[in-house]
Amino acid sequence: xxxxxxxxxxxxxxxxxxxxxxxxxxxxxxxxxxxxxxxxxxxxxxxxxxxxxxxxxxxxxxxxxxxxxxxxxxxxxxxxxxxxxxxxxxxxxxxxxxxxxxxxxxxxxxxxxxxxxxxxxxxxxxxxxxxxxxxxxxxxxxxxxxxxxxxxxxxxxxxxxxxxxxxxxxxxxxxxxxxxxxxxxxxxxxxxxxxxxxxxxxxxxxxxxxxxxxxxxxxxxxxxxxxxxxxxxxxxxxxxxxxxxxxxxxxxxxxxxxxxxxxxxxxxxxxxxxxxxxxxxxxxxxxxxxxxxxxxxxxxxxxxxxxxxxxxxxxxxxxxxxxxxxxxxxxxxxxxxxxxxxxxxxxxxxxxxxxxxxxxxxxxxxxxxxxxxxxxxxxxxxxxxxxxxxxxxxxxxxxxxxxxxxxxxxxxxxxxxxxxxxxxxxxxxxxxxxxxxxxxxxxxxxxxxxxxxxxxxxxxxxxxxxxxxxxxxxxxxxxxxxxxxxxxxxxxxxxxxxxxxxxxxxxxxxxxxxxxxxxxxxxxxxxxxxxxxxxxxxxxxxxxxxxxxxxxxxxxxxxxxxxxxxxxxxxxxxxxxxxxxxxxxxxxxxxxxxxxxxxxxxxxxxxxxxxxxxxxxxxxxxxxxxxxxxxxxxxxxxxxxxxxxxxxxxxxxxxxxxxxxx
Amino acid sequence: xxxxxxxxxxxxxxxxxxxxxxxxxxxxxxxxxxxxxxxxxxxxxxxxxxxxxxxxxxxxxxxxxxxxxxxxxxxxxxxxxxxxxxxxxxxxxxxxxxxxxxxxxxxxxxxxxxxxxxxxxxxxxxxxxxxxxxxxxxxxxxxxxxxxxxxxxxxxxxxxxxxxxxxxxxxxxxxxxxxxxxxxxxxxxxxxxxxxxxxxxxx
Numbered sequence: 001x002x003x004x005x006x007x008x009x010x011x012x013x014x015x016x017x018x019x020x021x022x023x024x025x026x027x028x029x030x031x032x033x034x035x036x037x038x039x040x041x042x043x044x045x046x047x048x049x050x051x052x053x054x055x056x057x058x059x060x061x062x063x064x065x066x067x068x069x070x071x072x073x074x075x076x077x078x079x080x081x082x083x084x085x086x087x088x089x090x091x092x093x094x095x096x097x098x099x100x101x102x103x104x105x106x107x108x109x110x111x112x113x114x115x116x117x118x119x120x121x122x123x124x125x126x127x128x129x130x131x132x133x134x135x136x137x138x139x140x141x142x143x144x145x146x147x148x149x150x151x152x153x154x155x156x157x158x159x160x161x162x163x164x165x166x167x168x169x170x171x172x173x174x175x176x177x178x179x180x181x182x183x184x185x186x187x188x189x190x191x192x193x194x195x196x197x198x199x200x201x202x203x204x205x206x207x208x209x210x211x212x213x214x215x216x217x218x219x220x221x222x223x224x225x226x227x228x229x230x231x232x233x234x235x236x237x238x239x240x241x242x243x244x245x246x247x248x249x250x251x252x253x254x255x256x257x258x259x260x261x262x263x264x265x266x267x268x269x270x271x272x273x274x275x276x277x278x279x280x281x282x283x284x285x286x287x288x289x290x291x292x293x294x295x296x297x298x299x300x301x302x303x304x305x306x307x308x309x310x311x312x313x314x315x316x317x318x319x320x321x322x323x324x325x326x327x328x329x330x331x332x333x334x335x336x337x338x339x340x341x342x343x344x345x346x347x348x349x350x351x352x353x354x355x356x357x358x359x360x361x362x363x364x365x366x367x368x369x370x371x372x373x374x375x376x377x378x379x380x381x382x383x384x385x386x387x388x389x390x391x392x393x394x395x396x397x398x399x400x401x402x403x404x405x406x407x408x409x410x411x412x413x414x415x416x417x418x419x420x421x422x423x424x425x426x427x428x429x430x431x432x433x434x435x436x437x438x439x440x441x442x443x444x445x446x447x448x449x450x451x452x453x454x455x456x457x458x459x460x461x462x463x464x465x466x467x468x469x470x471x472x473x474x475x476x477x478x479x480x481x482x483x484x485x486x487x488x489x490x491x492x493x494x495x496x497x498x499x500x501x502x503x504x505x506x507x508x509x510x511x512x513x514x515x516x517x518x519x520x521x522x523x524x525x526x527x528x529x530x531x532x533x534x535x536x537x538x539x540x541x542x543x544x545x546x547x548x549x550x551x552x553x554x555x556x557x558x559x560x561x562x563x564x565x566x567x568x569x570x571x572x573x574x575x576x577x578x579x580x581x582x583x584x585x586x587x588x589x590x591x592x593x594x595x596x597x598x599x600x601x602x603x604x605x606x607x608x609x610x611x612x613x614x615x616x617x618x619x620x621x622x623x624x625x626x627x628x629x630x631x632x633x634x635x636x637x638x639x640x641x642x643x644x645x646x647x648x649x650x651x652x653x654x655x656x657x658x659x660x661x662x
Numbered sequence: 663x664x665x666x667x668x669x670x671x672x673x674x675x676x677x678x679x680x681x682x683x684x685x686x687x688x689x690x691x692x693x694x695x696x697x698x699x700x701x702x703x704x705x706x707x708x709x710x711x712x713x714x715x716x717x718x719x720x721x722x723x724x725x726x727x728x729x730x731x732x733x734x735x736x737x738x739x740x741x742x743x744x745x746x747x748x749x750x751x752x753x754x755x756x757x758x759x760x761x762x763x764x765x766x767x768x769x770x771x772x773x774x775x776x777x778x779x780x781x782x783x784x785x786x787x788x789x790x791x792x793x794x795x796x797x798x799x800x801x802x803x804x805x806x807x808x809x810x811x812x813x814x815x816x817x818x819x820x821x822x823x824x825x826x827x828x829x830x831x832x833x834x835x836x837x838x839x840x841x842x843x844x845x846x847x848x849x850x851x852x853x854x855x856x857x858x859x860x861x862x863x864x865x
Contacts, residue, residue: 343671355676359683366687380697383716387694392686396679520750522730600751603728611751 003068006056007147010097013049013104014137016042020130024123028194036123043111043126046133047104054088054101057146061088067152070094076158076577078548086169087159092293093146095172099289100136102173102180106209107133110184117205124191125184132183135316143312158577161549167227175220175247179285181213182254186282189275190324193331198271203264206278208636210261214254215632221247222625233570233583233598235518235613237621240389245368246288249361253281256357259350267412269338269347273354279328283321284361290317296372345415349407356400363392401455401506404499405462409469427465431458445514452510459503467496494635501627508620515616520600522607532614534595535559536568541599541608549575551584554599554608558588570599570610594618696765702741704768711768717744717776718763726758737762737774746774753779 020042027035060068061084064077074091075084083090089098107129114122140146162168188206192198224244229237238244257277263270290296294310341347367384374380405427409420434457438450468474470492471484521529525540539555553571557564568586575582588595593616600609698716699709709715722736722743733752736743746764756762756779764776 340665340668343668343675348672351672352675355679359679363683363687367690370691382695382697384691384695388690391690391694392683395686396683520731598751603730609731609751 002056003060003065003147003149006053006060007145009049009056010053010137010147011141013046013053013100014134014141016046016049017130017133017137020046021127021134023127024130025127025194028120028123028127031120033119036119039123039126039130040111042130043104043107046130047108050097050101050104050137054097057094057097058085058088061085061094064156066154066156067149069148069150070146072150072153072156074159075156076548077155078576079159079164080547082166082169083159083164086163089172089176090159090163093140093144095176096136096140096144096293097146098173099176099180100133100140102176103129103133103136103183106181106184110187110209114205121188121191121195121202124194125187128187128190129183132187132320135320139309139312139316143309155577158548158575160578161573161575161580161582162231164575165227165231167223168231171220171223171227173220174216174223178213178215178217178220178247178254179250179288181209181216182250182278182282182285184209184213185254185257185278186324189278190327192275192335193324193327196331196334198264198275198335200265200268203261203274206274207258207261207265210254210257210278210281211632211636214251214258215629215636217247217251217254218625218629218632221251222622222629225625226622229618230585230587231582233585235516235585235596235598235611235615237512237618240367240386242368243292245364245389246291249364249368250281250284250288252357252361252364253277253284256354256361257281259353259357263347263350264338267339267341267347269341270351270354271338272332272335275332275335276328277354277358279321279324280358283317283324284365286317286320290314291368341412342414344410344417346407346410346412348415349403349410352403353400353407356396360393360396360400363396364389367392398455401459401502404459404502405465408462408466408495423469424462424465427458427461430461431455433457442515449510449514452514453507456503456505456507456510459506460500461503463496463499463503466499467492490638491635494631494633494638497631497634498628499631501624501629501631503624504620504627505624508617508622508624511617512615512621516613516618518611518613520609520611522603523610524605524607527607529610529612531595531612532593532616533560534565534612534614536595536597536612538608538610541602544571546573548577549573552599554586554597554610556586556597556610558595558597566595568595568597570597572599589619591619592616698763700739700741701737701744702739704744704772704774705742709768711770711772714765714767716763716765717746717774718761719744721756721758721760721762723758737764744772744774746776748776748779750779 020039023035024037024039024042027033027038057070059065060071061075062081064071064075064084066072066075070091070093071087074094075087079087087094089095107126110122110129111126114125117125185206188202188209192202221244224247225237228239229235257274260270260274260277264274290313294313296310367388371382371384374382405424406417406420409415409423410417431454435450435454438453442449467488470488471481473481476484517532519529519531521527523529523538525538527538529536529538536556536558539557541552541554544551544553551571551573553569556568556570558566558568566588568588570586571584573582573584574580583598586597586599593614596613596615598611600611602608696714696716698718699707701717701719703709704717717737719737719739722738725734725736725743725745727734732747732749734745734747735758737746738744746766748764748766763780764774765778765780766774766776769775
């Protein structure tokens with residue numbers, strides 16, 4: 001019964017979304033305030049209905065109702081409660097319900113916080129949001145029903161064991177919040193095109209939403225990478241897998257959007273470009289959803305096997321992206337051009353940032369989709385792996401990182417490059433020291449690596465130097481600096497943290513990639529191995545029993561120069577349902593680097609294959625991303641950015657609204 | 663600087679970066695794209711030795727020989743069998759009769775030196791390329807719900823009862839003509855390459 005209520009609520013939500021997509025937009029065209037006012041209650045109603053549907057589905061999972069096809073296919077009564085809940089979005093249908101729930105959440109948030117938006121803009125934004133909602137609700141209701149009943153089954157088939165993991169339980173919600181959060185920027189962009197008008201206030205409204213989405217996306221990607229690192233057991237943290245790329249492309253676009261919206265807000269420039277980026281960022285989110293959900297990644301062939309879903313999502317893509325881009329092509333030329341600025345200026349630096357980020361995003365796009373295109377056109381099967389991405393993405397990031405500290409030192413409108421460079425002398429010295437230090441420590445490694453470390457240090461030190469310059473550190477008495485530091489807006493600290501975090505991640509990435517060491521051995525109990533100066537002693541393997549799996553646990557003691565470092569217990573788990581094996585790495589985590597051991601097969605002579613890695617500074621990768629996300633969150637708390645802040649300009653807009661601004 | 667010069671500067675910057683990127687992409691695509699082949703292609707098409715390829719098929723029955731960390735095995739599509747050699751940790755589910763995709767190079771003796779063995783963490787995993795290629799050759803054996811594993815070895819993962827309901831709906835997208843849940847790629851909403859769930863990384 002509860003499941004049917006959930007299903008019914010979802011169908012109702014579709015109807016509400018249809019109303020919300022049509023009436024307010026119509027009202028905005030005909031200047032009918034009553035029609036425009038339909039948007040807010042509709043957005044709240046949609047959220048309520050979809051939340052009800054989601055709750056019903058969760059209830060079915062928690063109570064293990066195996067008369068629901070989705071629950072039967074993806075759950076098992078032995079599973080711990082948390083994985084019964086995360087099982088809701090651990091499958092295709094359920095994850096789409098989560099997708100629309102987050103979409104409705106953002107829509108309702110816009111309705112709630114957007115009271116100061118001009119009426120017509122708000123109506124249009126909410127209508128576009130509802131349009132997206134209609135597309136995906138229709139997809140769920142007609143092609144991907146999560147509430148289908150089947151004859152009651154005695155037991156479920158279980159959730160893929162690899163998904164039974166805390167990091168992965170929360171990874172999809174964050175990722176989706178990031179994907180879907182970009183829909184707000186998209187809706188604002190489309191609404192601006194419909195109205196034929198954008199200005200600094202528009203950028204100020206869009207930025208917090210983009211920032212919120214960006215923070216979620218950053219955390220979501222970091223969680224996925226962290227999970228891949230410790231759960232897959234191959235010692236890697238990023239594989240340039242299409243699924244990873246699908247989440248990374250919107251992140252790059254959103255990062256570019258954050259920076260270009262800044263230019264638009266401060267200088268009323270780059271308007272047309274910012275609108276395009278807002279459309280592209282969400283389009284990439286949609287493409288990401290399509291890639292992961294339609295099955296084309298597994299093989300283009302699979303796509304044809306269940307064409308209903310794939311074609312449905314493809315149609316959504318074509319209508320939403322194609323529609324938005326067509327609208328852009330039609331209306332963008334009418335938008336008033338922004339102000340011009342000198343190439344050497346803060347704006348110029350941000351343009352460079354944007355060009356590099358979007359081009360890098362484009363190379364990833366090509367590498368991800370080229371194999372799919374080739375296979376569907378010629379049938380030839382190829383794979384584009386990490387070498388491609390390293391060879392294209394890497395070189396494009398070098399100028400970006402080199403230019404990053406310079407940007408904030410350039411003035412708006414017309415900057416002084418030489419002056420900025422002079423002010424960065426200390427930063428350059430720090431980078432040079434990092435270069436020499438890493439050369440001294442790892443003189444045998446790849447020669448490029450120390451330069452990579454220096455680049456990370458350059459970014460971190462540059463971010464700190466910018467902050468120091470703003471509070472006039474050492475130039476004025478310390479108490480003065482402290483007062484200035486307190487007076488700095490939160491967004492300044494946000495920038496500091498975000499840029500610092502990026503630098504930290506770069507250092508971690510370079511160090512791990514260049515200097516990781518690895519050894520594979522066949523060890524009998526009592527055998528020893530060595531990796532990166534650590535010696536490990538293999539004691540043997542014991543059997544263990546978990547709630548829904550049995551495991552083989554290897555026991556090792558790691559020592560360094562005779563002193564014990566850690567006890568490591570890598571294991572292999574065999575789950576009962578579905579019958580699958582997972583590898584649990586034994587990890588000794590430390591800031592200097594992780595000792596990472598994986599237990600392999602048993603050999604006929606009683607030995608076990610043991611694979612051991614040392615990943616220097618690998619923690620910095622995730623530390624950096626968390627710092628980046630913190631920076632974003634801090635910016636979000638900035639008074640000036642607060643969604644309700646631009647009250648004055650909003651009123652001005654509202655007055656100006658009836659007259660077209662052209 | 664005049665308006666026009668400024669604009670030209672930005673356009674120049676954009677075009678410059680874009681052309682560098684295009685060059686990078688073209689070079690990288692030429693060098694790092696890896697084609698997928700079946701054993702019969704190697705016999706008939708003369709895949710050049712020394713070029714990185716992916717070779718997929720079934721691990722030939724009775725062919726696996728271990729010597730310490732090195733494993734020698736045959737990869738077969740039944741039309742041809744190619745001897746392969748790999749050193750390192752094999753995926754959990756590597757065994758005879760199981761579908762496998764390996765990546766590496768042919769040596770001068772026509773032996774395939776794999777540095778990566780990919781296999782899903784799933785008992786019935788059949789690489790989609792292999793499944794399709796086998797089907798194209800008429801090698802596909804329809805064995806009811808167990809189509810995922812053309813080898814006679816059936817695994818008791820799912821009870822027969824739900825078969826009728828399966829219909830490819832519950833899971834992600836079946837790569838094979840039907841919806842063998844276990845054989846289908848994992849339905850995960852995910853992220854990380856976990857999605858592809860492949861086994862050993864390069865040595």
